[in-house]
Amino acid sequence: MRLLVLGGTHFVGRAVVETALARGDEVTTLNRGMSRAAATGTDSIIADRTDPEALRAALGDREWDAIIDTWSGAPRVVRDACGLLAGRAGHYGYVSSRSVHEWPMPIGADEHAPLVDGDPDGDDAEDYAAAKRGGELAALRAFGDRALLARAGLVLGPYENIGRLPWWLRRIERGGRVLAPGEPARPLQYIDARDLAAWMLVAAERGVGGAFNTVSRLGHTTMGELLATAVKTVGSDAELVWTPPEVIEEAGIGPWVELPIWLPDNAEFGGLVSGDVSAAYNAGLTCRPVQETVADTWAWLQAEGDPPLRADRPQVGLDPAKEKQALDRLT
16 A cells, blocks of 8 residues: 555554555655654655644645554644545544543443544643544544544553553563552453554555454453563563552552553443454454563563653653552561
């Protein structure tokens, strides 16, 4: 395909570009060119897409078979891109989020679960769920059934600039007693960024449109398997100390941000790790083993070092003093 990637230098965007090049696609990227050099083999367009006139000038009258957009900010930026490209591309793949569903997300929810309100013309990105829904609506308004809404949940893998799996790997690298949250058998749903990229590219090639929950099946792995794999991969002397949720709560430690990836097993958070993903799997989604995701993420950290984390996301990770306080309660 002739593919335009809006972004293409970080995490999912980088995975899309590398996967597309490996497939033999003709790849154009559009970004500000400020953080990473364009990948070898791509046609790089340098422009600030938040400036409509700069975007218009940069795109010229070029055409593509498909577009993949990883934007997470104000919906009107998606609107502007879609408005310029709707007549010049056959497909628009938007990396959205399961966060567009109303909270708390129902257990076993599919794509038809209630959604938050969003404004496709909005200029506010503070409310992540509303911004993503606004981006969806902007894509749908311009591309209709030619728009693919890939509602990813937890995304892991090499190039992660949110820091969830990298934090666990670095914590395990330090060794010693490691607070492992909850039950080892707690099931996880996530997707490796490279699997998300591969699926979106095949969907673009086939002209697949509509909304899809794009994460692994429930129980693809567990918290226990993930952390045990990390210990084995890093090769440290880390000892996983499985800590009951009530001890974690008493220590004032929050899930997801202070303990990345982990969510307690209750009605509030249960929907995030129990989504119905049958539609995406029926449309060809496959997810690689957790061992591969962990090993490749560690190899990337060793090769390139820890990347700058996204400024628009919370700083993840547990303060060592709070970790020790919680662990001391168990002795």
